[in-house]
Amino acid sequence: MTVRAIKVYQDLMGANEEWAAKTRALLRQRSLLMLNLIGSPGSGKTTLLEKSVDYLRSRHPFAVLEGDVETTNDAERLHALDVPVSQLLSGGSCHLEAKLVHHALVELPLDDVDVVFVENVGNMVCPAEFDIGEMAKVAVLSVTEGEDKPLKYPLLFREAKAAVLSKQDLLPHLNFDVAACRRNIREVNGNIPVFDVAATTGEGIEAWGEWVAEQVEQTRNRER
Amino acid sequence: MTVRAIKVYQDLMGANEEWAAKTRALLRQRSLLMLNLIGSPGSGKTTLLEKSVDYLRSRHPFAVLEGDVETTNDAERLHALDVPVSQLLSGGSCHLEAKLVHHALVELPLDDVDVVFVENVGNMVCPAEFDIGEMAKVAVLSVTEGEDKPLKYPLLFREAKAAVLSKQDLLPHLNFDVAACRRNIREVNGNIPVFDVAATTGEGIEAWGEWVAEQVEQTRNRER
Numbered sequence: 001m002t003v004r005a006i007k008v009y010q011d012l013m014g015a016n017e018e019w020a021a022k023t024r025a026l027l028r029q030r031s032l033l034m035l036n037l038i039g040s041p042g043s044g045k046t047t048l049l050e051k052s053v054d055y056l057r058s059r060h061p062f063a064v065l066e067g068d069v070e071t072t073n074d075a076e077r078l079h080a081l082d083v084p085v086s087q088l089l090s091g092g093s094c095h096l097e098a099k100l101v102h103h104a105l106v107e108l109p110l111d112d113v114d115v116v117f118v119e120n121v122g123n124m125v126c127p128a129e130f131d132i133g134e135m136a137k138v139a140v141l142s143v144t145e146g147e148d149k150p151l152k153y154p155l156l157f158r159e160a161k162a163a164v165l166s167k168q169d170l171l172p173h174l175n176f177d178v179a180a181c182r183r184n185i186r187e188v189n190g191n192i193p194v195f196d197v198a199a200t201t202g203e204g205i206e207a208w209g210e211w212v213a214e215q216v217e218q219t220r221n222r223e224r
Numbered sequence: 225m226t227v228r229a230i231k232v233y234q235d236l237m238g239a240n241e242e243w244a245a246k247t248r249a250l251l252r253q254r255s256l257l258m259l260n261l262i263g264s265p266g267s268g269k270t271t272l273l274e275k276s277v278d279y280l281r282s283r284h285p286f287a288v289l290e291g292d293v294e295t296t297n298d299a300e301r302l303h304a305l306d307v308p309v310s311q312l313l314s315g316g317s318c319h320l321e322a323k324l325v326h327h328a329l330v331e332l333p334l335d336d337v338d339v340v341f342v343e344n345v346g347n348m349v350c351p352a353e354f355d356i357g358e359m360a361k362v363a364v365l366s367v368t369e370g371e372d373k374p375l376k377y378p379l380l381f382r383e384a385k386a387a388v389l390s391k392q393d394l395l396p397h398l399n400f401d402v403a404a405c406r407r408n409i410r411e412v413n414g415n416i417p418v419f420d421v422a423a424t425t426g427e428g429i430e431a432w433g434e435w436v437a438e439q440v441e442q443t444r445n446r447e448r
Binding site: 068122154 | 292350
């Protein structure tokens with residue numbers, strides 16, 4: 001019993017890195033961009049993707065892997081917009097593992113897309129610790145969550161290549177200091193762009209979409 | 225190296241249950257109520273506690289153990305209101321463990337309080353899996369997070385003895401269906417009270433405070 005438990009623990013850890021490496025190799029070979037969106041439950045990750053459809057579809061069509069503990073709600077929202085999407089159920093786990101992502105990824109219509117967004121399980125802590133083979137992590141923080149979150153959950157912001165400050169249409173009704181939040185992000189990670197987004201009004205979607213397009217270009221220009 | 229890793233893993237798991245049992249025995253012996261508040265980052269857990277001070281102080285004074293990955297921000301907020309409080313830093317971990325909680329608990333001025341609130345690390349998944357010896361878990365969900373969260377993160381709502389739907393002052397600015405959210409909570413757990421709270425206006429704090437007071441009474445009336 002003890003021996004078996006040990007083996008499983010080690011296999012899982014090793015396997016995650018192996019599957020992440022397989023995914024990374026596949027993405028490189030296809031010059032395909034994969035972004036790993038991480039944020040709290042209800043931080044606006046799915047809405048950001050919904051609102052990115054109009055801007056990106058004609059330029060860089062994308063597919064989505066929707067991670068959740070349970071339900072297919074989020075996949076249905078993107079399917080309704082004709083985005084190729086699969087739902088990944090973590091089965092109680094607090095993060096997505098690389099093996100599940102890889103298996104779902106290879107079954108997407110990869111010839112038809114330039115970008116794959118992975119929406120991780122809603123959680124600001126654990127998903128930041130697990131490599132799923134993505135090109136970059138993107139932190140999504142809603143302005144309803146408070147400006148101190150980058151300091152309280154620094155790993156995500158340290159790992160991220162960009163951050164989205166979402167739900168800014170609610171700013172008039174909140175005590176949220178955008179400048180202080182940006183300072184807190186810079187304190188943890190001085191180099192990442194921070195996008196001000198109000199998905200319900202469309203504000204900021206273009207700047208975010210342009211950044212995604214730049215990442216597509218960088219992916220294509222990278223040595224294979 | 226391998227052997228050492230195995231030992232640590234098993235010790236930690238066993239130790240968590242042991243420390244939780246020690247905490248539970250201490251609470252019973254003192255007829256002290258301990259509630260474990262669990263919710264996403266920025267769901268309003270600290271504000272709920274701040275706003276509970278006026279109602280509860282004269283009836284059932286409380287102390288707080290503030291859990292966070294990093295910073296002492298939340299403890300400072302409660303300290304400013306003269307609430308006995310300690311900050312528990314999880315050191316990167318996504319949840320509080322029973323040992324840390326126990327050590328902090330015994331150093332609180334327990335003779336002076338009827339209730340200890342533990343504010344867990346902001347995360348809707350992992351903290352629900354770890355027993356810290358509490359009498360009950362309380363789920364805190366902000367209406368900015370979306371009404372489907374009880375279905376997407378069912379373990380927390382299944383484990384909880386009560387739920388707080390916070391930030392309801394923002395409802396006029398959101399597409400959030402309170403009735404649907406209540407139905408979703410009932411689908412996961414038919415028996416728990418759900419408190420509508422707008423901490424900024426004080427709405428719902430009294431009903432929540434009354435429930436806490438009932439739990440204090442039940443704790444006192446329980447066989448030791």
